[in-house]
Amino acid sequence: MARFKETAMQYVFLAAACVSIAAVALICVYLLGNGVPTIFEIGLPNFFGLTWKPSQDFYGIFPFIIGSIYVTAGAILVGVPIGLLCAIFLARFCPAPLYRVLNPAVRLMAGIPSIVYGFFGLMVIVPVVQQLFGTSGKGLLTASVLLGIMILPTIIGTAEPALRAVPQSYYEGALALGATHERSTFTVILPAAASGVMSGVILGVGRAIGETMAVIMIAGNQPRMPGGLLDGLRTMTSNIVLEMGYSTGLHRQALIATGVVLFVFILIINTCFSLMKRRKDA
Template sequence: MRNLDKFMQGVFMVSALLSVMAIILISVFVFAGGLPFIAEYGLGNFLLGEKWTPSNNPAAFGILPMIIGSVSVTLGAVVIGVPIGVLTAVFMAEYCPPKLYKILKPAVNLMAAIPSIVYGFFALQVIVPFMRNLFGGTGMNMITVMLLLSVMILPTIIGMSEAAIRSVPKSYYYGSLALGATHDRSVMKVSLLAAKSGIFSSIILGIGRAIGETMAVVLVAGNQPRIPDSLTQGVRTLTTNIVLEMSYATGRHREALIATAVVLFGFILLINGVFMLIKRKEVTK
């Protein structure tokens, strides 16, 4: 039995080391391929440049339109998706009848398992024609992307928020009732506030999902590498910029795309850093 324990301990250790090594190798590949280009082209020119014309002579590799596009559609998705997701989690945790819960919970889990390309095809067939009739143009615009991403982040927000609400001790809720508060007030003013750390963590992960989404966005964004003047214009994000051009890019063009991945990787690291700080504060409470 002792030998088996040592063997399993070794297996767990190797698994953990492989995970860490994978992250290290990915980081080394991305930064080693992108940082030299950024240093050569200039960080300000790269981040603040408004023109992306890799085929011109001289070529321009400004990714400001893609940064604005990624941040804008992500914020729009959060504004739409977070209230719906949190309120759905509250309903499932505190109001949902058991029979209905048996249907809703698997449905939410199924949403998380649907491939992103399926979401994109759904938006292409349903949301894009609706936007075309409503605003004109092609229907592939920022609002379409925001609606699509808001749906895609719902499983993350609902699942984590519900777990956070259920983890709140019931004594908080019953104590509020004992003081004369109604069920609704006890849920919204006590249980929900007590679970705010976990809910905020779900929002951070939802932001990470939205800003890193590629295949669904590329179908409905319009993919125009310029700063949009309105929400009804097409947009190109950092992820779609990479996936659209990497297949044929060579030389400095390819280096610029890898440098774009460095910027995207930086956003993801920032989001995960915020998430870790929130979890650390939650543990120390």
């Protein structure tokens, strides 16, 4: 009896382990199975074209792909330097009493829901941009700043442990050669932690490109090719949320296909991330 229980439970545990495999398989099958035929039904030139007018059967999502890439690049430009420097500060410069305040604050930032970020962007950043440049305030610049803020905790949370994991002897060696504290941190410790820092950046890219609720509030959402820094744009994610509610038929299928394109982007980013991690482990 006890023996039976042991074996039975082993299979229960095994089955539980297979759930995540099943989930990924199901998601892939469902998204690709629904999206890929749609893309071919719409036709590649139309689907990756420049015009999005579902009422006239134009389903070009190219502007949204570019929008997503622009916004992500903007978020990286804003978030990575600040996040990286902040991680260096937390790992190497921060006085202990300050750390006890700053560390929970960064964690809090990671936990704040994206809809609250969107609210903050809409109420604070949009008016500031409005005042400064005299535009509607919604657009690439606003979205980049807000997403840059949103990926800060992701980058800090990955880069700081990576910096801390560098053996102390590296730092001491640099000091012994006459380098200052700052110089040894930047020229010895930072390169040694490079792969950890890079995986933080990749995670940040993933978060920025997949972000939906915050972007929708502040990016302007015009369905056309993104223009300048102050012009409004629409990302793949916001396109889905904006039109899913009232879409039917091929229009709805096209939105699902937009999700599939986003999914493929994410898979590429994930692959980069695991390659990075494997290199670090090797």
